Amino acid sequence: MTEMTIFREFIGDYPGTRLLEFLIEGRFFDYTLTDISEKSGVSWRTLNRMWPRLVKNEIVIVTRTIGKIKLYKLNMENQAVTRLVDLFDSLLDQSVSMEKITA
Numbered sequence: 001m002t003e004m005t006i007f008r009e010f011i012g013d014y015p016g017t018r019l020l021e022f023l024i025e026g027r028f029f030d031y032t033l034t035d036i037s038e039k040s041g042v043s044w045r046t047l048n049r050m051w052p053r054l055v056k057n058e059i060v061i062v063t064r065t066i067g068k069i070k071l072y073k074l075n076m077e078n079q080a081v082t083r084l085v086d087l088f089d090s091l092l093d094q095s096v097s098m099e100k101i102t103a
Contacts, residue, residue, distance in 0.1 A: 006095040007088055015042045016050060023060065023074045024088045030063040030071040 004013065007024075011017045022040035031039070037047045054060045061075045075081050 006091045010091055015046045018042055019047065019050065020084065021088070024085055027074045027076060027085065030073040032069055032071055036072070 005021065007021050008017050019036070019040045019042050022036065026039075033047060033051065034044075036042075037044045040047075042050075051060075055072075057080075058075050058078050059081055060072045062070050063073050064071050074085075076085070
């Protein structure tokens with residue numbers, strides 16, 4: 001069991017939240033679907049059920065193709081994504097500020 005993060009505490013600990021959290025944290029990198037599934041803690045089956053919606057809504061984009069393997073990353077040009085990233089960053093900043101106050 002992974003430690004509860006401020007983002008999951010705020011939004012809820014669901015597979016979609018874990019997936020978005022991983023993609024936001026790794027927003028500058030691209031990943032295979034296998035990497036995304038393993039590193040986000042979301043099962044392959046759940047990822048495959050959710051992924052087409054993320055692609056359709058341009059939440060994620062294909063960055064490159066190596067043979068038959070596609071690599072994806074968060075679409076930072078999507079306004080909804082940038083707002084979600086802003087929320088993530090704000091929650092993180094707030095958490096760090098609170099830790100400094102209590103320390």
